[in-house]
Amino acid sequence: MASQAPGLAPTPLLQPVTHLLFDMDGLLLDTERLYSVIFQEICDCFGKKYTWDVKAMVMGKxxxxxxxxxxxxxxxxxxxxxLLIESKKKQEQIFPTATFMPGLLNCGISNTGYFPKKKEAMHSGIVDSFIWLSTPMNVICLVFEDAPNGVEAALAAGMQVVMVPDEQLNPELTRKATLVLKSLEDFKPELFGLPPYD
Incomplete structure (x- = not known):
């Protein structure tokens, strides 16, 4: 553990990393808000409310x-x-309007996943700037996530995790993350042995 001021909880040592892995929905692209719009439109047909409590239960699944x-x-x-068929119909219409989350363009980005085609088509410039990883040796990854189960998965894989949660998420669900930020704009790469921003 790192040194700490009296009365503060211990701060874990941050290990140097070689690669950054970013979740997409809700972290790189402002899609979580759009999912809420989609599911509320469907729920409206049945007089139901897609509340934050329900949303928190499905984030990252x-x-x-x-x-x-x-x-x-x-x-x-x-x-x-x-439900999935109905939501996908609405996604086709609304996902091309997704915007980037704050701080995204500050970060050097690596990704082992892929952008779904509809999202990729609207944001091809940023997709082209991603570094697509194969399986190089001596890779030490830092994962960026907004969902609690994504944090759990990254930790289970032995990776450090920077969490950028929705402000409405229960703080208890952020405690396992290596580092919690309000925005990607607050990320300091030098904390993980990476070059600082210019």
Whole structure:
């Protein structure tokens, strides 16, 4: 543990890293807000409210698993597959309007995943600037996440995690992250042995 001021909780030592891995939804692109709009439009048809509590339960889950939670918690007269079909129709219309989250363009970005085609088409410039990793040796990754289960997965893989949570997320769900920031604009690469911003 790093040294600390009296009365403060211990601060973990931050280890130098070689690569950065970024979650996309809600961290790079402002899509979590759009998911809320989509699911509320669907829920409106049945007189239900897609509340923050429900949203927190599905953040970071696979689409079908998230749909199952929404259907069960809100008692919607749909199957999870039907909800997913309806939401995907709306995504086709609304996702091309997604904007970048603050601080994104400050960061040197590496990614082992992919952008879904609709999102990629609207943001091809930033996709082209990503460094696509194969499996090089001696890679030490730092993961950027906004969802608690994404943090858990990164930690389980032995990686450090910078979490940029929604301001409405219960602070208890951020405690396991290596570092918690309000925005990517607050990230200081030198804390992890990377060159500082120009």
């Amino acid at each position: 696979k689409a079908l698993d998230a749909a199952q939670v929404i259907v069960e918690v809100l008692d919607l007269p749909l199957t999870k597959e039907e």
